[in-house]
Amino acid sequence: MFEQLVNGVTQGSVYALLALGFTMIFGTLRMVTFAHGEVYMVGAYVGFELVRLFYPSFFLALVAALAATALLGVLIELLAFHFLRDAPHATSLLVTIGLSILLVNLAQLIWGPETQSLPYSLLDKLDYGEIQLAGAYISFLQIAVLAVTVLLMLFLYILINRTKLGMVIRATAQDYEAAYAMGVNINRIFAAAFAIGSMLGGVAGVLVGIYYNLFYPTMGQLYGLKAFSASVVGGLTSLPGAVVAGLLIGIVETFSVELGASNFRHMVSFLFMILILVLRPGGLFGGKELTHARGD
Amino acid sequence: MPRPLRSILANTPYLLITAALLFLPMVAPNDYYIQVAVFIGIYIILALSLNLLNGYVGLLSIGHAAFYGVGAYASAKLMMEASLPFSLCMLGSGLIASAFGYLIAKITLRLSGIYMTLVTLGFNIILFLILQNWMSFTNGPLGIMDIPEPIIFGYHITTRAGYYYLILALVLLTIVSMHRLISCRFGRALIAIREDDLAAQAMGVNTTRYKIEAFVLAAFYAGVAGSFYAHFIGFISPDSFYVYESFILLAMLAFGGQGNLIGPVVGAASLIVVPELFRGLLEYRMIVYGSILVGMMLVRRQGLLGGTEYSLRLRWLDEPEREIFSRGDKFLPD
Numbered sequence: 001m002f003e004q005l006v007n008g009v010t011q012g013s014v015y016a017l018l019a020l021g022f023t024m025i026f027g028t029l030r031m032v033t034f035a036h037g038e039v040y041m042v043g044a045y046v047g048f049e050l051v052r053l054f055y056p057s058f059f060l061a062l063v064a065a066l067a068a069t070a071l072l073g074v075l076i077e078l079l080a081f082h083f084l085r086d087a088p089h090a091t092s093l094l095v096t097i098g099l100s101i102l103l104v105n106l107a108q109l110i111w112g113p114e115t116q117s118l119p120y121s122l123l124d125k126l127d128y129g130e131i132q133l134a135g136a137y138i139s140f141l142q143i144a145v146l147a148v149t150v151l152l153m154l155f156l157y158i159l160i161n162r163t164k165l166g167m168v169i170r171a172t173a174q175d176y177e178a179a180y181a182m183g184v185n186i187n188r189i190f191a192a193a194f195a196i197g198s199m200l201g202g203v204a205g206v207l208v209g210i211y212y213n214l215f216y217p218t219m220g221q222l223y224g225l226k227a228f229s230a231s232v233v234g235g236l237t238s239l240p241g242a243v244v245a246g247l248l249i250g251i252v253e254t255f256s257v258e259l260g261a262s263n264f265r266h267m268v269s270f271l272f273m274i275l276i277l278v279l280r281p282g283g284l285f286g287g288k289e290l291t292h293a294r295g296d
Numbered sequence: 297m298p299r300p301l302r303s304i305l306a307n308t309p310y311l312l313i314t315a316a317l318l319f320l321p322m323v324a325p326n327d328y329y330i331q332v333a334v335f336i337g338i339y340i341i342l343a344l345s346l347n348l349l350n351g352y353v354g355l356l357s358i359g360h361a362a363f364y365g366v367g368a369y370a371s372a373k374l375m376m377e378a379s380l381p382f383s384l385c386m387l388g389s390g391l392i393a394s395a396f397g398y399l400i401a402k403i404t405l406r407l408s409g410i411y412m413t414l415v416t417l418g419f420n421i422i423l424f425l426i427l428q429n430w431m432s433f434t435n436g437p438l439g440i441m442d443i444p445e446p447i448i449f450g451y452h453i454t455t456r457a458g459y460y461y462l463i464l465a466l467v468l469l470t471i472v473s474m475h476r477l478i479s480c481r482f483g484r485a486l487i488a489i490r491e492d493d494l495a496a497q498a499m500g501v502n503t504t505r506y507k508i509e510a511f512v513l514a515a516f517y518a519g520v521a522g523s524f525y526a527h528f529i530g531f532i533s534p535d536s537f538y539v540y541e542s543f544i545l546l547a548m549l550a551f552g553g554q555g556n557l558i559g560p561v562v563g564a565a566s567l568i569v570v571p572e573l574f575r576g577l578l579e580y581r582m583i584v585y586g587s588i589l590v591g592m593m594l595v596r597r598q599g600l601l602g603g604t605e606y607s608l609r610l611r612w613l614d615e616p617e618r619e620i621f622s623r624g625d626k627f628l629p630d
Contacts, residue, residue, distance in 0.1 A: 032410055083594055089410065090356045091593050094550060097358065097543055098589030105583045221539075225421060232414060263429035270418040274403065277415060281407055 003137060004254050010142045010211070012250020013149040015269075017204040018227030019234060019242035020156060021197035027237040028173045028193035031089065034096040035076050036201050037224015038103035043069045043202025044209035044219060045111060051118060051210065058210070062148070065202045073198025074191050081190060100224075107217040115216040145207045152203060153243060156196070160239065169193055173237070222266060229273035235283025245284060248272075302613055309608035317464055321457035330456040334528060336568045337463035338521050341470050343548045343560035345517030350546075351554030351602075352478065353510045354490035356413045359420030360545050363515040365427065365537025367393045367522025369434060372443045372532060382446035386523045393519025394512040401511035405504055420539050427534035439533025446527045459528050466524060470517060474557060477513070486510055490555075540582070547585040550592045553602025562601055 018040060025033055043065040050061040080095040160166040172179040172189045180186045208223070209215050230249050234241025249269045256265045276283060297305075304311075324330050346360045371389035374380045380388065400419055404412040427434045434440070446453050446462070453459055477483055485506045488496035497503050526532050544567070552563020567588070571581045592599060 095590050095593045098586045101582050101586030267422055267425050270422050277411055
């Protein structure tokens with residue numbers, strides 16, 4: 001039971017990381033990106049290549065994935081948002097859908113459509129065994145995933161609430177025109193928000209990739225969409241909401257497997273999303289109902 | 297000239313195109329060309345039905361393949377389990393799909409903008425997962441095999457050409473019915489909602505009702521297309537109705553343009569033909585679709601033919617419209 005809870009929290013913390021990325025982007029730009037799952041996939045593959053090349057440096061892989069996905073995020077922002085500032089919201093959305101199709105298929109060209117894994121000889125060096133806690137076995141990797149997630153959340157919290165960049169991001173999120181009038185270079189802030197959001201996604205990719213040791217081009221699709229529903233459940237603009245919703249979905253999913261509904265576990269997050277949207281469209285933590293996105 | 301004759305003559309270009317299409321199976325060198333033409337037909341219906349939502353009402357639905365899938369599975373099940381005749385299967389699958397459309401519309405229309413879009417996507421994924429995991433009913437990822445060929449009015453369709461004529465009839469029905477829909481009050485209401493939801497409401501348009509009706513109708517067309525697909529291919533599996541299928545439809549609208557009837561037709565036809573023309577491209581099909589989606593949005597947002605209404609109708613043959621003056625007009629002509 002406790003073991004399942006730990007599994008659920010591990011799974012959920014990954015959803016939370018991805019959902020934070022979505023929330024970061026939506027909160028600042030009022031724009032939904034559908035390429036987030038693919039950013040996660042790219043992060044995972046970059047991590048995969050680097051761990052293979054420079055084993056057993058887990059953290060080098062993380063840092064490289066961070067850099068690569070931040071760059072990718074800036075690129076997506078440029079294509080889907082910067083060039084389309086006064087276009088209707090649907091246009092940006094369609095561009096991100098197109099980019100997500102492109103990224104999946106490019107990954108398929110580069111790495112092939114089949115599932116790849118790190119050889120076990122490498123993984124043995126990463127996996128430092130497991131510890132026993134309250135009768136449950138918790139592997140080192142699970143602890144690493146949780147630790148990295150918590151660290152990143154703390155980092156994000158400090159960044160948003162305690163630094164000047166965070167203040168500017170918050171100001172831009174509230175009203176970008178007003179922020180612009182105050183002398184904020186909003187283009188840079190939009191790019192920064194996208195880069196930070198994508199970095200969170202990329203890290204999640206590395207963590208999940210190494211945790212399950214499965215890498216395939218479509219790995220981001222379901223994860224991206226689930227994390228997206230977590231972000232919606234959390235209120236789309238609330239960072240704590242994204243974390244709580246991500247954890248909640250991860251835990252419920254794990255327990256639904258326990259209850260014998262393993263085939264339908266992937267539906268949990270979407271049912272959650274639809275339920276929340278119907279009952280409380282503002283999300284769990286979205287104080288006021290945010291129904292109008294940019295350009296509506 | 298009497299009025300009916302005039303209106304028939306004014307539509308000569310359309311009649312010529314239809315006549316040319318009727319002869320296609322006779323001039324096609326082999327079945328492959330007919331097969332491609334049939335696929336174009338299926339996607340024309342799908343793109344037009346999505347156009348009703350995305351183009352005319354301005355609701356962005358990105359999970360339209362769900363209705364297509366519902367139609368395909370409903371038709372296969374109705375024929376194989378309830379052994380209904382084909383025409384009833386097709387009608388039934390349209391109705392079942394529109395029931396789903398009603399459900400989704402009912403849920404989503406309280407939401408606006410981006411949230412509605414999300415629910416359509418969520419619905420598509422949930423449907424895919426159900427199709428894949430409900431082994432006893434849908435046979436899971438293996439799909440349903442050996443779906444019988446259609447028998448319509450006693451005529452057993454077995455050849456590619458037979459399917460071609462059936463889809464041609466369906467496409468023509470779709471285009472004509474949509475043209476009628478769009479030119480009456482219903483269509484004007486939809487366009488008014490797209491242009492300005494609030495203003496339309498102020499003008500007395502029951503926006504919620506019209507949006508729901510548009511959803512139901514779009515789902516119906518997609519369901520019928522799904523039914524045809526199931527019987528044409530003879531085998532359906534959940535993979536054919538995943539979100540990628542919806543994205544392909546979006547790419548078709550993005551390429552051809554939306555908000556009129558010609559854009560989706562051109563978009564569907566070109567996006568089916570292009571990968572076929574370059575057989576080497578078939579593997580990179582999705583890359584082509586993705587690039588088209590991104591490129592068109594950046595370069596020409598409204599699509600190739602979007603935005604304006606194109607018509608091949610010979611206007612000079614139409615009866616000149618009588619000008620209408622009301623009593624309030626100050627400067628009445630003599």
